[in-house]
Amino acid sequence: MKFSALAVSLALAFGxxxxxxxxxxxRTPFVWENATVYFLLTDRFNNGDxxxxxxxxxxxxxxxxxxxxGGDLAGVTAKIKEGYFKELGVDAIWITPPVEQIHGxxxxxxxxxxxxxxxxxxxxxxxxxxxxxxxxxxxLVDTAHANGIRVLxxxxxxxxxxxxxxxxxxxxxxxxxxPVCAFKDVRTTVDCTLVKNLPDFRTDIDRPVALPPALVAxxxxxxRYEREVASLDAFFKETGYPRAPRYYLMKWHxxxxxxxxxxxxxxxxxxxxxPRVWKDLKKVASxxxxxxxxxxxxxxxxxxxxxxxxxxxxxxxxxxxxxxxGGETFVDFYDNGFDSVINFSMASDAKGGYDAMFGRYAAxxxxxxxxxSVLNYLSSHDDAAxxxxxxxxxxxxxxxxxxxxxxxxxxxxxxxxxxxxHEGAKGDAVLRSFMNWDELANNAQRDGYxxxxxxxxxxxxxxxxQAHPAVGAGEHRKLQAAPYVFARTYEKDRVVVGLDLPTDKxxxxxxxxxxxxxxxxxxxxxxxxxVVVGGKVDFHTKNGIVLIAN
Numbered sequence: 001m002k003f004s005a006l007a008v009s010l011a012l013a014f015g016x017x018x019x020x021x022x023x024x025x026x027r028t029p030f031v032w033e034n035a036t037v038y039f040l041l042t043d044r045f046n047n048g049d050x051x052x053x054x055x056x057x058x059x060x061x062x063x064x065x066x067x068x069x070g071g072d073l074a075g076v077t078a079k080i081k082e083g084y085f086k087e088l089g090v091d092a093i094w095i096t097p098p099v100e101q102i103h104g105x106x107x108x109x110x111x112x113x114x115x116x117x118x119x120x121x122x123x124x125x126x127x128x129x130x131x132x133x134x135x136x137x138x139x140l141v142d143t144a145h146a147n148g149i150r151v152l153x154x155x156x157x158x159x160x161x162x163x164x165x166x167x168x169x170x171x172x173x174x175x176x177x178x179p180v181c182a183f184k185d186v187r188t189t190v191d192c193t194l195v196k197n198l199p200d201f202r203t204d205i206d207r208p209v210a211l212p213p214a215l216v217a218x219x220x221x222x223x224r225y226e227r228e229v230a231s232l233d234a235f236f237k238e239t240g241y242p243r244a245p246r247y248y249l250m251k252w253h254x255x256x257x258x259x260x261x262x263x264x265x266x267x268x269x270x271x272x273x274x275p276r277v278w279k280d281l282k283k284v285a286s287x288x289x290x291x292x293x294x295x296x297x298x299x300x301x302x303x304x305x306x307x308x309x310x311x312x313x314x315x316x317x318x319x320x321x322x323x324x325x326g327g328e329t330f331v332d333f334y335d336n337g338f339d340s341v342i343n344f345s346m347a348s349d350a351k352g353g354y355d356a357m358f359g360r361y362a363a364x365x366x367x368x369x370x371x372x373s374v375l376n377y378l379s380s381h382d383d384a385a386x387x388x389x390x391x392x393x394x395x396x397x398x399x400x401x402x403x404x405x406x407x408x409x410x411x412x413x414x415x416x417x418x419x420x421x422h423e424g425a426k427g428d429a430v431l432r433s434f435m436n437w438d439e440l441a442n443n444a445q446r447d448g449y450x451x452x453x454x455x456x457x458x459x460x461x462x463x464x465x466q467a468h469p470a471v472g473a474g475e476h477r478k479l480q481a482a483p484y485v486f487a488r489t490y491e492k493d494r495v496v497v498g499l500d501l502p503t504d505k506x507x508x509x510x511x512x513x514x515x516x517x518x519x520x521x522x523x524x525x526x527x528x529x530x531v532v533v534g535g536k537v538d539f540h541t542k543n544g545i546v547l548i549a550n
Contacts, residue, residue: 028493030150032307032339033365033373033407034472035091036462037152040076040412041381042095042131043116045435048074049136055129056103057166063111065422065429073098073132077140080147088415089462093144094152094266098137100126104164108195110426117381117432118154119268120161123218124252125228141260145299150263152307155253157246157277158269162197173209174245175199181272185327190272201245203277208243231255239284246277250284257306258288261299264307267338271312271325275336282308282337309340309375309407316345317361317406320368334372340407343374347387350378350400354484354499361405362476373473376401377409379420382428391417391446394454399545402461403497405488406472415458416440416451464524464547468495479510487514496548503544508536511548521548 047053047070054060060067076095079085085093100123101115115121116130127137144151163169169177177199181192193200211229219225232243232251241247256262265285267278289306310333315323321332323341333341349357365373378401379386388397394417401408412418418436422429436451438444443452465471474490485498498509512535515521519532524547528539539546 028467028469030091030302030304031469031473032304034465034469034490035150035407036089036402036465037092037094037375037407037409038085038088038090038412039094039377039380039409040096040435041071041117041432042073042076042098043068043071043118044432045071045412046075046079046437048072048076048078049132052130052132058103058105058114058130061112062105062114063107063426063429064424065432066111066113066116066425067105068114068116068130069434071434072130073127073136073140077136077143080140080143080149083147085149086147087459087463088410089459089464089466090149090410091466092150092152092263094154094409095140097121097154097156097268098127098131099124100128101130102161102164102167104166106162106164106197108162108197110429115161119156119159121156122161122167123215124249125219125255126222138260141262142299145261145301148301150301150307151261152264152266152309153253153256153262154268155265155281156268157201157203157249157253157281158272159194159201160199163199168214169199170212170214171209173202173207174212175201183326186325186329187327189325190274194269194272200272201249203246203249203273206242206244209245209248210243211248246280250281253281254284254288257285258292261292261296263289263301263304264309264339267308267310269313270310270333270338270341271315271323271331275331275333278308278310278333279335279337282306307340308338309342310338311342312344314344315341317341317343317364317369317374318345320364334369340373340375342409343376343406344383346376346401346404347378347383347385350387350397354400354486355478355481357400358404358476358486359478365405366475374406375409376404376406377411379411379414379431380409381411381431383431384428386420386431389420391419392448394449395457398454398458398461399499402458402465403471405474405476408465408472410458410462415455415462417446417449417454460525461547464495464549467524468493468549470495477513479513483507483509485510487511489514494549496546498546498548499544501544501546503542506538506540506542508538509546509548510535511537515548515550519550521550523548 053070097118099121102120102122105112105114141151179192182188219228235251286306293300322330422433439451443450470488470490470493474488477487479485483501487496494514496511496514501507515532517532522529523539526541530537530539
């Protein structure tokens with residue numbers, strides 16, 4: 001098995017105990033442009049309450065990795081309390097939609113599947129019992145905030161869950177059930193269903209619609225019909241919006257913000273919804289966020305604005321403000337409510353060298369995208385082409401993701417080299433195995449590395465990134481080509497990073513343009529301090545990486 005020079009040097013460094021515990025890093029003012037966002041599928045992360053593993057009569061009869069596996073809201077909270085996310089330098093946790101999912105199952109061609117992932121909603125106003133209770137969700141958000149961590153809610157404006165024998169189709173005034181999208185232009189991307197049997201919300205219409213009868217019956221059975229209707233009446237009276245499907249959805253999504261204090265949304269399937277809908281959602285959710293902050297002054301994290309990031313499938317930051325929808329139509333999603341857009345091109349961009357990617361990203365974020373950002377990732381829940389599908393480059397992955405300009409999205413298990421293969425699983429299911437806690441606890445060995453060493457490496461870089469907004473939000477400057485050394489500056493924050501350094505001898509690193517002679521600086525990878533002499537600094541380590549700051 002072939003490893004990169006950096007991966008080998010890091011594995012050796014950990015194995016030879018060259019890396020000491022880095023000093024604690026003081027918290028710095030938070031900026032979304034430098035955020036490290038941890039994306040987890042709640043059902044696949046950690047089981048905190050085994051009593052809710054199967055709800056609504058669901059069964060353990062799904063195809064491999066296509067049924068519920070027990071992860072829940074309480075499990076996420078437990079890991080926050082353990083300090084797991086703090087150790088990684090995580091600024092925000094993105095959870096999949098916690099809303100009540102379809103009760104039945106469906107087969108999209110890959111075997112019997114349930115809505116464990118959260119994208120098959122049945123009722124946008126209820127928490128799915130498989131994940132826990134309202135109290136569990138409130139504790140998750142409150143615990144995250146108490147630990148300085150923001151929480152993003154994944155929201156779906158595009159579709160309901162599939163129709164099953166237990167889950168009826170919504171009325172035709174609410175959804176279309178054909179045609180299936182051809183993805184050639186705006187019409188064949190928006191006015192259609194993503195796949196067969198995934199009803200598409202009529203977010204294009206303005207005419208008022210009545211509540212779906214199935215939802216009315218459900219609310220009455222749950223003894224909350226009057227309360228829900230009164231809340232809807234108040235919303236439509238205050239806003240003046242017509243009772244069209246999209247405004248119901250906006251109200252329901254914003255209610256999660258107003259009640260629990262979510263700090264932002266990740267918008268699912270953004271390009272499959274009319275762009276103007278997202279701008280209105282941002283307005284409604286921002287109002288809810290301000291209401292929550294006013295009512296919860298002791299819980300809020302600063303006075304920042306409500307944040308929204310978009311999943312625009314195949315968007316690359318190279319497209320900046322002009323995403324090609326086909327048919328010679330371009331959309332600026334930043335002008336439609338979004339603060340950032342997920343960067344789908346990083347998984348392929350990362351296959352090149354550091355300088356090409358870091359330099360290009362910095363130039364775009366400091367130029368046409370100045371004032372906005374992207375959310376970079378190397379693996380995800382539905383990307384069939386991750387950067388490191390066989391998990392042979394987990395050290396490289398941390399370096400390229402966490403040291404790139406822009407915000408960073410860690411997909412659960414990136415930091416523990418969770419395998420992205422599973423015997424018998426088909427399609428995107430292979431990307432959604434349960435978190436490999438046992439491998440981490442046992443420091444399991446793979447070819448050339450150990451899991452806990454990988455996790456430690458991600459944590460060292462992640463905490464450095466969190467403490468220094470210059471890493472993701474700063475101006476980039478190459479200082480040396482080989483070994484590769486670069487600097488980033490953001491307001492008064494200054495960092496220098498050295499990569500691919502020799503591991504057979506200590507190597508002085510050039511820092512002169514950024515740090516003055518006589519200045520004391522720290523390598524936050526090894527934990528060692530040194531003084532700048534002749535424009536260089538020597539920490540007398542043999543690691544392949546140095547992370548330098550005051």
